[in-house]
Amino acid sequence: MEHTPGFLHAILDSINENIVVIDPAGDIQYVNRSWSAFGNSNNACMSGDDWQTLNYLAECDKASAMGDEFGANAAEGIRSVLNGGQPEFYLEYPCHSPDEKRWFMMRVAPLQLNEAGYFVIVHHNITERKLAEEKVSALARIDGLTGIPNRRAFDEFLHEECRRCMRLRKPISLAIVDLDHFKLLNDTYGHQVGDECLRQTAALLQETVNRPSDLCARYGGEEFALIWGDTAQEQARQLLNQFLRNLSDSRILNIHSPTEKYLTASIGLTSIVPTTDSDMDQLVAQADDMLYLAKANGRNRIESQGEGHPGQMTP
Incomplete structure (x- = not known):
């Protein structure tokens, strides 16, 4: 089977995790369907249909400037991977809405495609695990x-x-x-x-x-x-x-x-x-x-x- 771009896009769009690809400057080059769908239904977290106009690092820096320590940690970790300081970066962070508690695990890793270098950022929903941890921790509270x-x-x-x-x-x-x-x-x-x-x-x-x-x-x-x-x-x-x-x-x-x-x-x-x-x-x-x-x-x-x-x- 010929692995056309459309075929590969279909595979990525079938994945539940939110996936975004950035270039070395932090500009977003691609998001999968899960990323877009999550952004369209949630105002609390960065995402949406206008991803082509966004710089991922700039959005993290905006959150950091408003006192969001997770935004600051994300920006620092992503830059460390972009600069070759570490091979991968992981970060657990909350992204709650007024009606629902949610947590995600961010993973950042490099991607080499022909002569160009990119970076894949995957956001995996870990809410079920975090809620179980909260239940145990809540006993002391x-x-x-x-x-x-x-x-x-x-x-x-x-x-x-x-x-x-x-x-x-x-x-x-x-x-x-x-x-x-x-x-x-x-x-x-x-x-x-x-x-x-x-x-x-x-x-x-x-x-x-x-x-x-x-x-x-x-x-x-x-x-x-x-x-x-x-x-x-x-x-x-x-x-x-x-x-x-x-x-x-x-x-x-x-x-x-x-x-x-x-x-x-x-x-x-x-x-x-x-x-x-x-x-x-x-x-x-x-x-x-x-x-x-x-x-x-x-x-x-x-x-x-x-x-x-x-x-x-x-x-």
Whole structure:
């Protein structure tokens, strides 16, 4: 059988892995069907029908300039192969969407065709393996009482989700929830009842997080923290208002509370569009400031600090 270019293209198009070929300058010379199909259905990762106009290294450098360490690592590794510094390069990296967690393994290797030199970059989907690894790792990141993520998981997730939202120029919203006069509830009914109230609260808060870009965590004591990626403040406020209504409908008694005779919560909310200048510790501090304001203004309410321009945290 004669191995025509069309025959070879058909073989490459039958492969599930995303394949791209670049020249020594980094300009894309070829992509297979899987690459194009993935790019057409995903905005989060570089790909698409306009590949002929793209320089792969330039796209990695753009991601790196926005704080994406995987983009920086990819650019460095590819250049090392292009310059003959190493024969091959491998990199595992995440490429999550708002609705799905995904990971890929990148492999870069040289290709000699007649007198011309090219480089083949293959992206292999390793999501199934990474999800299994995450499941094991998650056991160390779960709060033993409530069964939801703990403070360690919150810190790691906030860092990763802010980086993703920064790359996509999308907002991220953060809320800190504190149960009002919870010590009085513990003192009145005992710690076993208090523990059950924490579990009930966690279950109600979990109803507000439904996507891979969302997280509800036990922040400490009777405090909880919520993260919503790619979510504007008004959307987050609607979810929190529904939580407060559900908590009120639960009628969990706290008879000695000066706020209400049942369990209530105060909430601090803030939102930003992250940039490389954004400080995640400051973001948490601002949500905490709004929580303090909610308590000062009578509790059982939400106080928020709005989204400003990208990277700004407005008063």
